Amino acid sequence: MIIPNPTEIKEYQKFPLTITLVLLNIFMFILIFSGPEKSISDNSVLQEDRLVLSGRLYLQYLKTLPTEVLKKKPDWIQDMNPENTEHLGVLGIYSVRDADFLAVAGSTSFWGDEVQISDWKKEIYQFGTQYRNQLMFRFGLSSLEKKPLSWLTYQFSHLNWVHLLSNMLFLVLIGAAVEGLAGSAVLIFTYLVGGISGGLGFLLLGSAGTVPMVGASASISALLAFYCVAEVRRRIRYFYFISPLADHRGHIYLPTLTIIPLFLVIDIANLWSSPQGLGGSVAYAAHLGGTVFGLIFGVLYRWRGSHFLHSSFSKFR
Amino acid sequence: MLFPDLSAPEAQYSSSKKFKWPRAPSIAFISDRFLALIFDFLLASPLVSLVIAGFVKRAKTLFLLDSQSPEGLVLGFLIFILGAFFVLLFQSIFLYYLHATPGQYFFQLRVVSYPQSRKNMTFSQCLVRSFCFSASCLLMAIPFLEVLGHPLRRAFHERASDTMVVTLKKFHDDGPHEIEQKFISSSMRTGFFVFFLFSSLSLFKTFGSLELGAAQEVVAVNQCKAIGSKSLQGSQRLDAALALYVLNEISGDCLNREADYLLWKEKTNFKDMAYLAKYMTAKSTHLDKKEIQNYYKLICEKKSSSACLIADYFVESKDAKTLKGADNKLLVTQVLLMNEMYEDKNYVGSLEIIEKLKQEKYLQSFLEKQYIRAIWSLREDKFKDSGRAPASANSKKWLDEFKSEYKIK
Incomplete structure (x- = not known):
């Protein structure tokens, strides 16, 4: 020391x-x-299977972005294999940090398991609300x-x-x-x-x-x-x-x-x-x-x- | 005791041409050398990390995409070599110009040529010293322990480069006692022996596990590995998965993954069957009532569809009538019908369906259990009825075929 x-x-x-x-x-x-105490770490959106789901939806969201916006995203995203659940999980972690995605997630139409998508949209809305209500978020600085x-x-x-x-x-x-x-x-x-x-x-x-x-x-x-x-x-x-x-x-x-x-x-x-x-x-x-x-x-x-x-x-x- | 301030060293190391060791060199204290090493580490590690940061970022990204990435492993090795190179360069330059590393400089230590007293160390001496120092790190730093036992506190890298660390302080170390030297030397030999023994054993163990297939490709893809056939794709594959699930040959999680695989394809026209799979595995995937209802609604958007009829079959306590309108070409329908016939003691009908299903090569091994179950029941049935009525010709045909297949006399 x-x-x-x-x-x-x-x-x-x-x-x-x-x-x-x-x-x-x-x-x-x-x-x-x-x-x-409003800990968001227990939120269902942050559970493993939900992160994989977020990753799947994020990939679909990326396809809708214009090239110049896509270029601003990290390079490793382009190398993600959509059939690999490990990759989707990592992408899911990144997706819940992406303010642009979270802002439009509720109104974007996705394809896939409609039941899961509908549940996820509700959960992500609750997650956003809970996130914003945290004192740490109010006092902290973010985009x-x-x-x-x-x-x-x-x-x-x-x-x-x-x-x-x-x-x-x-x-x-x-x-x-x-x-x-x-x-x-x-x-x-x-x-x-x-x-x-x-x-x-x-x-x-x-x-x-x-x-x-x-x-x-x-x-x-x-x-x-x-x-x-x-x-x-x-x-x-x-x-x-x-x-x-x-x-x-x-x-x-x-x-x-x-x-x-x-x-x-x-x-x-x-x-x-x-x-x-x-x-x-x-x-x-x-x-x-x-x-x-x-x-x-x-x-x-x-x-x-x-x-x-x-x-x-x-x-x- | 450590001298705290650089501004007034207690003794001056002379680098003049006339320099000669007048007496035995002032051996540096081990604690000073250890502190200097820590300080060097703290000072050099951020600089080296900065130089190799780009490579580290790339390696981290590669391992993020694939935890067993071969490119990542090669890059990791390259990073190690680069790091070692910069440490070597960092040390050599400081040793050549300052006669000490930064840590040694602040702790009043100097590296000198020994036993030959020279004005300056040659650059090759500095390089050899640094190289052997780095190599000693690879050997779990065991060679460094020689400073504890050597009479002049010279470790392997110092003897290899004909150098020695001296102190500029008033007081110096007197070296270890003779008994201490013997004890440390023997401890070091034991240490080396144990190190080589364990490293050799672990290498053999790794080699053994690699031979057994531990390094097989592990890719967490959505598709279930229990469905071995690679030729099956899309709707056919899901149909096979549903059939195998009904036969209790694959788990709910496995079927769920197959359904997910199909559902998350951009274009798929077999969605109702995928939702059926989700509906059937509701228990194992812990779906709540509302989700189950939602899946049912999606399956039965078209009431006459096979998926909806099969779902109804499960809802209505497995009423065989509901299966009548379902597509008979589907494997899952055939398996359900086979089970129904077996339950109704129509063993011959059940065996006929098994025979038909066996044409699908990937199902053959899974159907063997069902086949033997049906034959056994047929035989039991025949035996039970033998006193009252003769067995049908069909039953006899099946039993004879079974006997000849399994060579039963």
């Missing part, structure tokens, strides 16, 4: 905004999970839910405790470092605009997915990128732990630039290696969006000088 552990972290009173951001994230998490407030609320919402704790650990570490270096105004600006940039990256690179994105990770990526560019010559204290033996744990100072391969490059690698439209639970595109903003803002911070930005942001205090 090796994690950043700046010396200043003990003086928590110096970082009021970092602590406020962490508390806000925890508050939002409690708010979401104290609401009525279906992108009203102005969603761009902010998604940055403070989390999926589960593990997601929240891992993000908050990094927020405390890097937030304190940025707040100590550039002040509270720069921290909140980087956090919020970095998050918006992450949202933009997610929507641009994540096609027309219905899965909402939540989490502070895009904002944290922006803070990491900002810090490693703004403080390029400084070394960060890292804590390492191999075993409780004396020589196997301690601190080491590493250049801030090591953050790039350790935390940022891996996001790009993961984004590029995921089959289009079937990414995992991590929104790498959002991390990348946040990183791009953080790098640009970091360069600007160094170029125009910290005094200029300090004075600019002090007007808004």
Whole structure:
């Protein structure tokens, strides 16, 4: 295990905004999970046989699309064998993420088992309603839910405790470092605009997915990128732990630039290696969006000088 | 103890021409080397992943389409080679120019030429070291354990490349004790032996299972494999599936798959029979009452159709009269009639239908049970009646044929 552990972290009173951001994230998490529980994972549309059925209907839907729209869909869809149930299942998973398909599924006429099709249309309508009623969907950002407030609320919402704790650990570490270096105004600006940039990256690179994105990770990526560019010559204290033996744990100072391969490059690698439209639970595109903003803002911070930005942001205090 | 800051190393590694080892080299601590290795991994793995990301994406897509994709396997091997190549390059370049990998650099370690003291390591030395390092990884990293037992903490890749890792810190390792050396060497030999034993055994096991056909093509197609005949297509195939289902030779799931296969074809004119199959398998596919009713409505859009008559036969507690109007050319109708005749103790009639059905080669093996059942019942019937009335000529013909077929005296 090796994690950043700046010396200043003990003086928590110096970082009021970092602590406020962490508390806000925890508050939002409690708010979401104290609401009525409406888990969609048990919905019949997500059962194996129904996913195969969705896959069959999705193939028919694809045949109705004009070539230019079809070109925007992932390449692997073209290689699907309509007689292979495994393929149809995978296609079914993709289909329930495709907002364009879900929007027209109820009104499209399909051929096949009419009883199944009629039941499926009812189920997919209920699924859509249940999906939209989730607090996670309302607070999250997706191609279906992108009203102005969603761009902010998604940055403070989390999926589960593990997601929240891992993000908050990094927020405390890097937030304190940025707040100590550039002040509270720069921290909140980087956090919020970095998050918006992450949202933009997610929507641009994540096609027309219905899965909402939540989490502070895009904002944290922006803070990491900002810090490693703004403080390029400084070394960060890292804590390492191999075993409780004396020589196997301690601190080491590493250049801030090591953050790039350790935390940022891996996001790009993961984004590029995921089959289009079937990414995992991590929104790498959002991390990348946040990183791009953080790098640009970091360069600007160094170029125009910290005094200029300090004075600019002090007007808004 | 690890020195935390790079800015002031406690000892300087000199790369001047005059450099000579004045005394025994400062052996690096194992913990420092281990940490440096972890740091190198953390630093290099994202970079290597980035370089091979395109290939990984392609491989993931291939395995998504076919979990046993041969192209995917070849690509996976290529990815492994590419990854190893970039690791080799990454290590060699850093070793040549920095005399250390990034991890070793930050942990105050340097790689030097040993036992020959040189100003710089040659590039071939760096390459050999990196290559042997990568090869050691393939052997479950067992060769790395040599650092625990070697007097100068030199593992296989270091001895092969005439190099050694030294520390720039004030304190250095003194190497293992003699007893420790012996213990670790013997443990390593045992480790190698166990590794080779298990890997050879697992290879033999894999080879054995491949020979037994474990690598046969597994394609989850809709059609049911229990219906062996590949020549059967479309409506004929579904008719055969329905007949076999009535004979209890295939499962409800199997028939359901056949029905699905036909229903999801863009153009099909045998839909009512496919819906009939769905209707017949309602129990095994756990359909609710409403769905069953809906299927019935679809089957009986045309009341006089064979599918509707057969469905009615099941609805009306298997009343044979309802089957009269059904198409006699359909295998399922014939099988149902055969069963009805058997139930009515018309064994000869039942055998006549079996004889007719046996002309379909793919049904022959499935009908054997029905044939023997009918013959047995016919014989029992004859035996029962023997005191009262003579057996008919037809019965005798069937029994004689059976005797000659099975060579019964």
